[in-house]
Amino acid sequence: MPVAFRLPLQVFFEREARHPRKAFLVQPIGDGEVQTLTWGEVGHQARSTAQWLRARDLPPGSHIALISKNCAHWIIADLAIWMAGHVSVPLYPNLTADSVAHVLTHSEAALALIGKLDDWPAMAPGIPNGLPTISLPLCPAGDFDYRWADLQACPPIQDNPEPAASSLATIVYTSGTTGLPKGVMQTFGALGFAATRGTELFGLGEGDRLLSYLPLCHVAERMFVELASIYTGQTVFFAESLDTFLTDLRRARPTALFGVPRIWTKFQMGVYSKMPQKRLDSLLRLPFIGKRVGHKVLAGLGLDALRIALSGAAPVPEALLRWYQRLGLDVLEVYGMTESCGYSHVCRPGQQTLGWIGPPCPGVEVRIDAVGEVQVRSDATMLGYFKDPQRTAETLTDDGFLRTGDKGEQDAHGCLRLTGRLKEIFKTSKGKYVAPAPIENRLAEHARIEQVCVVGDGLTAPIGLCVLSAGSQDRQALRGSLERWLEQVNQTLDKHERLRQLVVVKDSWAVENGFLTPTLKIKRTVIESTYGAQFQLWSARSESILWQD
Structure with a gap:
């Protein structure tokens, strides 16, 4: 039986009419100043932009690229593209020029809106010749064909267009952990189903606040910030930069926050940089005092108002x-x-079991196939990959289930636990299969291990490559700590999974140097190609802890 849901523009128009003067988007504009845009102002700017887009006489459903860091006008531009009857194609704001060129060419983009960016000169060569560009507010200096002021000079559209649920809304390009990004096609119906049902889970409403800082072009931020704010009426605060992140967080004091694991780890490390771990842990164990200390720590981070804290992507x-x-x-x-x-x-709140993610969302069917792969089906499933029927057929089963590529298991209540990625599982030279993700998860519990990647394809035993967080501990003391930790972790693993050694690499793994995706997940192919020539040499060493020369 079809599940009732509302479509994104329909919900936006309702809010625009009901509370036009209510704050919607709060944008930093430099020097500690912010600009607050109401629902009515957002609607007016989106409608004027939609009028300008309509005047281009583009074929209905044309693909419009959006290249920008998170900002108020990212959301305004997305709404305008939809109002004009077109499809938005967001790009990560830190792509190389080659990646920009690939996505814009592959997606057949007809226009590109350029917004807030850190290194536009490095990206600009990726804009194909002849592709018109439009500058959004906060855009970098450059030679653009049109300016935001040109678009805002147009009279706003007066109608409330409502595309059909089956119409294509957006093409979301994946972050490319396993190769070239794939263009995931999602309809208005899929977005509406996920947003309607998802926002019902947590009881968020017009008095709640969000902080937007993960890339809006990623599906998690798109759903949890852009779509969730439209469907619940929450106010969205934007982070200005990494340097001002904590200031932005304290200003917003979000009541709901989505983060990837590395963000939650960064918060913890920031606390430990101000108070030694042992002292804080001792204080937290004290009756009465521990609760006050915990609240003070959260307040210092700007997290004391949080009611819903989510972590995903890894x-x-x-x-x-x-x-x-x-x-x-x-x-x-x-x-x-x-x-x-x-x-x-x-x-769900109050139902947490560590190690288990939780039950399926409403309207999601789940099954585990014969090899342990998690497969899901719902009205939020993609149409397929743009211009890639072969990969689409490989990913969607004949009966409409999505092959996730993740291995997992369910308990009696339907809660899910992931046990590894099918494509990440490797075989040692002894013929034994190893899933690296659970081992990495365990190793990462050491206070100084910031990032870790377990490798071992063709080796006699796996080894772990790790990046350490900054600290003052001398190498000898740190070696002893890591040796004890490696021994402790190995005792929890099956014999064929036990690591021969940990190698502390000298590089930092970041988005900018290609080791991480824009959502801060490690790129295994890059790590293996960078260090692969040394795997056998390291494996032949007798030490359990090595530092890369």
Whole structure:
């Protein structure tokens, strides 16, 4: 039986009419100043932009690219593209010129809106010749064909267009952990289904606040910030930059926040940089005092008003979840994919079991196939990959289930636990298969291991490559700490999974140097190609802890 849901523009028009003077988007504009845009102002700017787009006489359903960091006009531009009857194609704001050229060419973009960016000169060569560009507010200096002021000079459209649920709304390009990005096609119906049902889970409303800082072009931020704010009426605060992130967070004091595991780890490390771990842990164990200390720590981070804290995109170390629990905050795991609008499984408040993500979201069917792959089906499932029927057929089963590529298991209540990625599983030279993700998750619980990648294809035993967080501990003391930790972790693993050694690499793994995706997940192919020539040499060494020369 079809599930009732509302479509994104329909909900936006209702809010625009009902509370036009209510604050919607709060944008930093530099020097500590912010600009607050109301629902009515957002509607007016989007409608004027839609009028300008309509005047281009583009074929209905043309693909319009959006290249910008998170900002108020990212959302305004997205709404305008939809109002004009077109399809939005968002790009990550830190792509190389080659990647920009690939996405714009592959998506057949007819226009490109350029917004807030850190390194436009490095991206600009990727704009194909002849592709018209439009500058949004806060855009970098450059030679653009049209300016935002040109668009705002147009009279706003007066109608309330409502595209059909089956119409294509957006093409979301994946972050490319396994190769070239794929263009995931999502309809208005899929977005509306996921947003309608997803926002019902947490009881958020017009008095709540969000902070937008993860890339809006990623499905998680698109759903949890853009769509969730439209469907619930929340106010969205934007982060200005990494340097001002904590200031932005304290200003927003969000009541709901989505983060990837590395963000939650960064918060913890920031706390430890101001108070030694042992002292804080001792204080948190004290009756009465511990609760006050936990609240003070959260207040210092700007997290004291949080009611809903979610983490997704990668597994979270259980020790990290327990640490937040001691502070008085339950960080709930969520699981989804771009291909399912990020809508699949989520832990419900008050029902957390560490190590398990939670039950399926309403309207999601789940099955585990013969090899242990998690497969899901719902009205949020993609149409397919743009111009790639072969990959579409490989990813969607004949009966409409999405092959996630994740191995997992369910308990008696339908809660999901992931046990690895099918494509990440490798075989040692002894013929034994190893799933790296659970081991990495365990290793990452060490306070100084910031990032870790377990490799071992063709080796006698796996090894772990790790990047350490900044700290003052001398190498010898750190070696002893890592040796003890490696021994402790190995005792929890099957014999064929046990690591021969940990290698501390000298590089930092970041988005900018290609080691991480824009959503801060490690790119295994890049790590393996960078260090692969040394795997056998390291494996032949007798030491359990090595530092890269």
